[in-house]
Amino acid sequence: MLTLSQVNAGYGDFQALFDVSLDVRSGEAVAVIGPNGAGKSTLMRVISGMIPAFGGSITMQDVSVLDTPAHQIVGMGIAHVPENRRLFARMTVEDNLRMGCFSPQFRDRYTERLEFVYQLFPRMRERRDQMAGTMSGGEQQMCAIGRALMSDPKILIMDEPSAGLAPVIVQQVFELIERIRGEGLTVLIVEQNVKQVLKVVDRAYILEAGTIRMEGTATELLESADIQKAFMGM
Amino acid sequence: MAEFTDALFSIFFVETLINGLLLGGVLALLSLGLNLVFGVVDVVWICYAEIIMLGMYTIYFLHVDAGIPVIIAAGCGIAVTTILGLLVHRIVIHYLLDAAPINQLLATGGLLFFLQGSAMVAFGIEFRNLGVSLGSLIVSEDIYLSWTRILCFVLAAGSVGVLYVFLSRSYLGAAIRAISQDREIMPLMGVDTKKLYLLTSAIGGALAGLAAALLALQYDVHPFIGLSFGPITFMICVMGGLGNMVGGFLAAFIFSELITIGGYFADLEWGYVLAFVVFIATMFVRPEGLFARKS
Numbered sequence: 001m002l003t004l005s006q007v008n009a010g011y012g013d014f015q016a017l018f019d020v021s022l023d024v025r026s027g028e029a030v031a032v033i034g035p036n037g038a039g040k041s042t043l044m045r046v047i048s049g050m051i052p053a054f055g056g057s058i059t060m061q062d063v064s065v066l067d068t069p070a071h072q073i074v075g076m077g078i079a080h081v082p083e084n085r086r087l088f089a090r091m092t093v094e095d096n097l098r099m100g101c102f103s104p105q106f107r108d109r110y111t112e113r114l115e116f117v118y119q120l121f122p123r124m125r126e127r128r129d130q131m132a133g134t135m136s137g138g139e140q141q142m143c144a145i146g147r148a149l150m151s152d153p154k155i156l157i158m159d160e161p162s163a164g165l166a167p168v169i170v171q172q173v174f175e176l177i178e179r180i181r182g183e184g185l186t187v188l189i190v191e192q193n194v195k196q197v198l199k200v201v202d203r204a205y206i207l208e209a210g211t212i213r214m215e216g217t218a219t220e221l222l223e224s225a226d227i228q229k230a231f232m233g234m
Numbered sequence: 235m236a237e238f239t240d241a242l243f244s245i246f247f248v249e250t251l252i253n254g255l256l257l258g259g260v261l262a263l264l265s266l267g268l269n270l271v272f273g274v275v276d277v278v279w280i281c282y283a284e285i286i287m288l289g290m291y292t293i294y295f296l297h298v299d300a301g302i303p304v305i306i307a308a309g310c311g312i313a314v315t316t317i318l319g320l321l322v323h324r325i326v327i328h329y330l331l332d333a334a335p336i337n338q339l340l341a342t343g344g345l346l347f348f349l350q351g352s353a354m355v356a357f358g359i360e361f362r363n364l365g366v367s368l369g370s371l372i373v374s375e376d377i378y379l380s381w382t383r384i385l386c387f388v389l390a391a392g393s394v395g396v397l398y399v400f401l402s403r404s405y406l407g408a409a410i411r412a413i414s415q416d417r418e419i420m421p422l423m424g425v426d427t428k429k430l431y432l433l434t435s436a437i438g439g440a441l442a443g444l445a446a447a448l449l450a451l452q453y454d455v456h457p458f459i460g461l462s463f464g465p466i467t468f469m470i471c472v473m474g475g476l477g478n479m480v481g482g483f484l485a486a487f488i489f490s491e492l493i494t495i496g497g498y499f500a501d502l503e504w505g506y507v508l509a510f511v512v513f514i515a516t517m518f519v520r521p522e523g524l525f526a527r528k529s
Contacts, residue, residue, distance in 0.1 A: 048421070
């Protein structure tokens with residue numbers, strides 16, 4: 001569904017990704033794991049057009065993503081849950097969700113999608129008129145995921161959904177991800193929390209210093225001695 | 235002291251308060267456009283009052299020289315300032331979006347002198363009066379309220395209301411509120427920030443045109459008219475918390491009441507002095523503005 005081939009990207013003179021290739025098939029959940037500064041966020045940003053690529057190709061269902069203006073990428077069915085949630089803190093939960101439906105082609109289905117999100121996250125219905133910035137970290141993550149789901153995406157890409165959250169909340173966030181998978185959505189997720197994320201995805205890539213070092217199924221990687229040593233402190 | 239209390243409970247003091255309220259409506263309208271543009275584009279249009287000045291000239295020439303009915307002339311004035319708003323953004327601001335704030339200020343400040351100078355060359359320095367008078371509402375034998383001021387207040391309050399509904403109910407309004415909080419992720423929401431900037435600049439220009447129409451009824455047009463309300467507009471925005479439209483709205487009424495109350499106890503000039511002293515004191519106590527959000 002989403003294919004990256006030989007992608008190079010970075011910021012100005014600084015290159016953060018070197019010939020990264022990966023693919024996500026329809027219905028799959030795929031993780032990209034790696035240490036801090038490996039280029040994980042850069043990868044997410046280049047997919048959703050927040051930064052341009054230096055070279056390579058990204059296609060979504062055979063349409064070039066790199067040739068699409070950033071604000072039209074969400075219309076191709078790619079929804080991005082940014083790092084640190086990035087909610088509009090001084091807007092209500094419902095206004096945040098409404099922003100997820102901004103593109104004219106989505107607006108007809110606003111009520112239907114809102115109901116879908118509220119059913120998936122009943123807590124958001126309770127908080128609909130609350131300022132998003134006043135909610136707990138876990139609730140904010142729900143809202144950020146809900147906002148991305150408003151456009152009824154084909155693929156949800158998530159940048160470190162567990163970052164900066166208390167351990168109990170991290171557990172809840174991974175439960176949320178499982179619930180979203182239950183809806184049959186394709187997911188690409190970037191995480192540092194390796195052990196947890198490998199439990200909810202089918203496959204994973206290891207990104208280190210801007211290059212893909214390894215790939216495999218979640219079970220393979222969970223059992224791999226290298227991974228255990230490098231990421232799980234075993 | 236007895237003199238003071240007499241003055242305080244006099245019927246003229248009530249008239250003063252009402253006049254302050256009416257003046258506040260115009261000031262609120264003036265600050266609205268500037269605040270809106272700042273909130274979205276994050277650039278202060280120092281030349282905002284000069285756009286209003288050009289709107290006033292448009293209305294003057296169309297009505298007085300071309301004989302077009304004043305209401306149609308006002309509509310044309312609004313159209314002209316809307317286009318000016320678009321041009322200011324596209325020709326100047328667009329290239330400075332990532333520039334240092336001081337450079338943005340200097341550029342729009344330079345535009346102020348450019349527009350002022352151009353107006354002086356093109357139209358001369360004489361004061362021109364639209365010659366439209368709406369008369370006064372006679373409340374009692376002692377109290378007269380200018381219809382022009384009442385109209386200004388009603389239109390200003392009306393446009394604040396329309397803008398409020400637009401910002402709180404529509405998708406574009408939500409995007410305008412959202413962009414002032416997090417610019418970088420707007421493309422993820424499917425928002426074309428370039429288009430949103432242009433739209434906002436056009437609305438800012440249109441609001442300047444409306445202000446021009448209302449001011450042309452009360453003041454003579456001349457190339458330096460911008461200087462008499464440009465600074466005060468900017469100060470109102472700062473006092474209310476730059477970019478905070480509700481704050482600017484309230485600050486406009488604080489300013490106008492200070493001006494008229496000061497003018498009641500002394501001269502009108504002292505009213506301005508009082509307002510500016512309060513402004514400076516505010517900046518010491520709350521440099522981020524009276525109604526700034528705590529972040």
